[in-house]
Amino acid sequence: MKRLGKLANRLADAARQLSLPLVGAPPAAPMVQRAGHRLMRLDGIFVEYQLCRSDRRTIGFTIDRRGLTVTAPRNVPEARIDAALGERADWLLRKLDEWRERAAHAERRAVRWEHGGSLPYLGEDLLIRVDHGRRAPPRREGRELRIALSAEAPTEEVRERAQGWLKSEARTLFALRLAHYEAGFGIAPRSWALSSARTRWGSCSANGSIRLNWRLVHFPPHIVDYVICHELAHLREMNHGPRFWRAVGELYPDYERARRWLRSREASST
Numbered sequence: 001m002k003r004l005g006k007l008a009n010r011l012a013d014a015a016r017q018l019s020l021p022l023v024g025a026p027p028a029a030p031m032v033q034r035a036g037h038r039l040m041r042l043d044g045i046f047v048e049y050q051l052c053r054s055d056r057r058t059i060g061f062t063i064d065r066r067g068l069t070v071t072a073p074r075n076v077p078e079a080r081i082d083a084a085l086g087e088r089a090d091w092l093l094r095k096l097d098e099w100r101e102r103a104a105h106a107e108r109r110a111v112r113w114e115h116g117g118s119l120p121y122l123g124e125d126l127l128i129r130v131d132h133g134r135r136a137p138p139r140r141e142g143r144e145l146r147i148a149l150s151a152e153a154p155t156e157e158v159r160e161r162a163q164g165w166l167k168s169e170a171r172t173l174f175a176l177r178l179a180h181y182e183a184g185f186g187i188a189p190r191s192w193a194l195s196s197a198r199t200r201w202g203s204c205s206a207n208g209s210i211r212l213n214w215r216l217v218h219f220p221p222h223i224v225d226y227v228i229c230h231e232l233a234h235l236r237e238m239n240h241g242p243r244f245w246r247a248v249g250e251l252y253p254d255y256e257r258a259r260r261w262l263r264s265r266e267a268s269s270t
């Protein structure tokens with residue numbers, strides 16, 4: 001029983017995990033209440049979804065880059081909702097995969113991972129320069145990212161090496177910015193890690209750990225700061241209510257502009 005209790009707690013934690021979606025949440029329509037995220041298993045795969053209660057009569061599903069949203073009548077018990085999801089498991093899992101693929105494709109299109117391609121790095125473009133010769137770790141020189149590869153290296157290796165460099169830059173930079181804001185806020189996450197999530201920029205789980213998407217390193221530093229402050233504010237307020245936004249504002253007063261920037265960027269890349 002004790003072990004089951006632990007597992008239930010872990011699942012509840014995961015379900016309470018708050019994430020910053022790739023697009024801003026739509027303005028709450030009247031009659032629709034944002035009731036948080038839930039987690040369930042479909043064909044052995046954990047699927048997180050946003051549950052919204054509304055005055056509609058049937059259970060409806062929406063899948064977009066934010067993931068799965070389920071809208072259900074107010075009086076339908078959660079077990080019935082899970083059963084309805086289970087009935088459509090094949091379709092839901094296929095659609096979720098398609099969205100993930102689409103997001104991956106959009107990124108591949110956005111950056112040409114090859115000699116002469118340009119790579120957004122902290123809001124500025126770095127030119128990818130491939131030097132053939134002795135293999136060496138990528139290094140930045142002014143506005144260039146120089147990648148040394150052997151002449152026979154497959155083109156795919158340019159992307160792998162450049163992304164490896166971006167991730168290590170992200171790790172260093174995010175750690176510095178987290179330390180900076182923690183000091184001002186007086187609360188630190190229990191741990192933090194980079195994520196490669198396709199559908200969110202950052203997340204904070206109820207156990208106090210923060211995840212930050214390494215792709216944020218493409219964006220201007222003030223956007224990285226906003227996402228870090230957003231997740232740190234969740235350590236105090238695990239919701240998106242007025243007190244949460246006040247906490248964000250303490251850390252990052254100009255947050256509205258950063259939110260708009262993130263939203264417009266997503267809109268223009270689709």
Ligand SMILES: [Zn+2]
Pocket residue numbers: 018019020230234240
């Ligand atoms: Zn949030």
